[in-house]
Amino acid sequence: MKLLLSGNEAIAEGARRAGVTVACGYPGTPSTEILENIASMEGVYAQWSPNEKVALEVGIGASLGGARTLVAMKHVGLNVAADPLFTVAYTGVNAGLVIVSADDPGMHSSQNEQDNRYYAVAAKVPMVEPSDSTEAYDYIAEAFRISEEYDVPVIYRTTTRLAHSKSIVDLDGESPVEPPARAYQKDSRKYVMIPANARQRRVSLDERTKRLKKYAETTPLNGVEWGDTRIGVVTSGMAYQYAREAFPNASFLKLGLTNPLPEALISDFASKVKELFVVEELAPYLEERIKLLGIAVTGKGAEASIGELNVERIRRAFGVNSEAETVPEVEGLPVRPPMLCPGCAHRGVFYALRKAKVAVMGDIGCYTLGVLPPLEAMDTCICMGAGIGNALGFEKATGRRDVVAVIGDSTFVHSGITPLIDIVYNGGLETVVILDNRTTAMTGRQDHPGTGRTLIGSEAPELDFENLAKAVGVRLVRVVDPYELDELESVIKEAIAHEGPAVVISRRPCVLLEKKTNVAYLVDESCTDCRRCLRLGCPAISKVEGGVVIDAALCYGCGVCAGLCKFDSIKRLADD
């Protein structure tokens, strides 16, 4: 059966074929669809964890318990999971453990562009990199075999372009892999990393790397494609696909295993070509390692190390002429930034915070769009859960008490609870606004412990944010409907004035979870062109000659604009 699969779908199919029976992770573009696809597979237990660290810890437990386990996350998720990663590299595994790290060159939907190949080196674990959906499907079984044979977790690195591009995968003829049975055997010297045990395991890491280096020379994941030997290209992952087009006649050494590197294979390839190029996305990872072998090699240069690679950038970096003649760019076009949806529950909160002129420590999610004009109500966005800690530090440094942290419901569960405890413990006065839209919206509406449903759709106890906040010692806890702007503003005021930390839960489901209402609003002739409603940045409201109009087709019917109009010019219109 030939299917057109994204890299993520192919990884899910590959995991099924490889006999994976446990899969876990936390949603994050571009990795999210891996678990969403596995969730519907029979015989596999799949779950969202509160964050990537927990997901990997669950994965380690499952591996020890004898299940081939896949853990999936985006590149920055591996930062969160780095703590268990560096030590499971010591303990090794029982059944195979593969960690998918989905990097985001070009930062399509991320806060940084880190190159996670360095994690494999730092943690001393092997790294497998497929270059299209077929390989994403095929290489999974080999990654599990490596994991078990060498007693090591394997990082499976993808990138946005691999994860979200689709190519043809032939699922026929591949019989499912029957993983060897691996019953758990208690072995505290292997799994309990007290220093005495860890010191012994530390030595075994280097022995393991030695064996893996040998394997790297012969693995089917690495291979040479001979062409014209005047140019030889060493490459891996999606960069291979671009390089094939930039150098259609060259010879290629394509690496599917990028840690450890096959040093003899690289030396041999280099000796047989006249000029050696390295084509890779992001950091000069392969280039530096090949240079350390004493081999002369040309890389893509510093300019092409920033952002996503493509054929044009490779041609430019290596001085290859492109034939295409292009249409000149039209200058001065209005930009089209992403924006909060019509009816988005976050809009009113940012409007109110902007109006209150407070410092707003932001976080990761759709609501980070609150930084853009006209809302412009955000001072920081660092990483998942950072806003609350930022707020405490900012208060301690400035003495300001009008400091607010905003954080989404899923992000709060991910890593907002410990900094909230920090605020209480260290006498902070911050207001934490939990933007509770009942889902993980940005990544495509995944459930989390606050929604009362799991990845496989079963019911679960709903995490109670109000009582959680009270339990950690927050005295002032308020729940508001963000569509009620007046109430929202007065609650925020109360929370900021409160002598002690406060939690405001702004609760209203994401509009993408609900059917559009049959209510719309319109602007009547009493509009004075004061433009206050335009400060909401709603896609349905636009400036026209002498006033504003509301596009009824786009209007969600939230009524926030009507609530702030001082002239009562915005009227409700029900369409029955």
Add this chain to the structure above:
Amino acid sequence: MIENVLLVGVGGQGIILAADVLAWALVESGYDVKLSEIHGMSQRGGSVHTSVRFGEKVYSPLIERGEADHLVAFEQLEAVRWAPYARRSGRVIVADEKIKPLPVLLGVEKYPDDPVDLIAKSIGEVSFVPAVDLAEGAGNRRTANLVILGVLAGGLPVDKEVWRSVIERRVPTKSVEINLRAFELGYRWQPVPDKVL
């Protein structure tokens, strides 16, 4: 020989579905196919694009500047924004839809009066499609994506029956009929001579 189709527009216009049908129709016609799209933040009403490349063997899933044989714009301003990706001898299909981006909504910037005029001279063939009107004729303005796909389909090496069967399979069951109608209206649509720019 590889042929490149670049679909551009605004998040929420149904480009992902149109690209999915397109890519499957090409797979069923025996081509090697790669499709590339971006999820995440840009989906929130931002400028979006999806590449579909097909031929005997396709490596890169991305279309480079000047190499799109078909630039299919679901929105006029986006047609202009992405014009540098069109092949000069290529074909541009533009839906007559205008969606105001944020700076225009706020009255800070102006939406060009006739955006397509800005590029018409530089490109071989521009078809200006009344996609929303045709979609309303099919029964739902939200099927404009299938209308545009229908217009595109006329210029691609895929049999008519293949389109039909792929739409039946890839579109949610309850909206198959209406989407087939929309596709058909696009497929049969001919530019009115004075509308050809």
